[in-house]
Amino acid sequence: MKVSRVDTTDKVVFLTIDDGIVKDPRVMEFLLDRRWPATLFLVSGEFKKDPLYFAQILTVGGNISSHTLTHPELKGLGYDEQRRQICGMKGAIETMLGSAGHLFRPPYGSWDDTTLKAAASCGINVVVTWNSELWEGNVDLARRPALQPGDVFLTHFRYDLYDNLLALEARMAAEGFTVANLEDYLPN
Ligand SMILES: [Zn+2]
Numbered sequence: 001m002k003v004s005r006v007d008t009t010d011k012v013v014f015l016t017i018d019d020g021i022v023k024d025p026r027v028m029e030f031l032l033d034r035r036w037p038a039t040l041f042l043v044s045g046e047f048k049k050d051p052l053y054f055a056q057i058l059t060v061g062g063n064i065s066s067h068t069l070t071h072p073e074l075k076g077l078g079y080d081e082q083r084r085q086i087c088g089m090k091g092a093i094e095t096m097l098g099s100a101g102h103l104f105r106p107p108y109g110s111w112d113d114t115t116l117k118a119a120a121s122c123g124i125n126v127v128v129t130w131n132s133e134l135w136e137g138n139v140d141l142a143r144r145p146a147l148q149p150g151d152v153f154l155t156h157f158r159y160d161l162y163d164n165l166l167a168l169e170a171r172m173a174a175e176g177f178t179v180a181n182l183e184d185y186l187p188n
Pocket residue numbers: 018019067071107108
């Protein structure tokens with residue numbers, strides 16, 4: 001299955017952070033202090049540079065899942081290559097950390113039916129896109145007026161991430177939301 005928003009009435013949103021390029025210590029301190037169980041969708045090269053930085057999210061119930069090995073656009077690629085990209089990254093996380101999340105985020109949000117089949121072959125049954133974004137300190141709800149239960153936020157490990165987290169915290173406080181663990185709300 002593919003989800004861009006979770007069907008729930010709980011006043012929760014989901015925070016997904018992609019790629020892994022900038023590893024700002026303030027970001028991880030913030031996530032651990034607030035106990036936000038973010039989902040990290042990482043690529044191989046950045047993950048392997050500092051796996052212990054990312055692994056800290058596991059201590060607050062977050063998870064680390066595949067975002068492919070090398071960030072190709074998957075749509076139109078053959079089954080074997082999609083499988084190598086998706087499952088290879090899941091395997092790399094398992095090798096480093098002992099286990100990996102069972103979610104998948106396709107680079108650029110680009111996927112096709114082959115993506116679902118390839119992901120399923122290594123135990124990934126949910127392809128996660130998004131309906132909201134955080135960038136340069138902005139909470140971007142795609143013109144919706146307010147947070148809604150089950151919103152999935154995309155942001156990235158870039159230099160603006162700390163500001164993005166502060167902006168989301170303020171918005172959630174104003175509207176009475178918290179961050180929940182995406183895996184808890186999706187089928188295994
Ligand atoms: Zn990406």
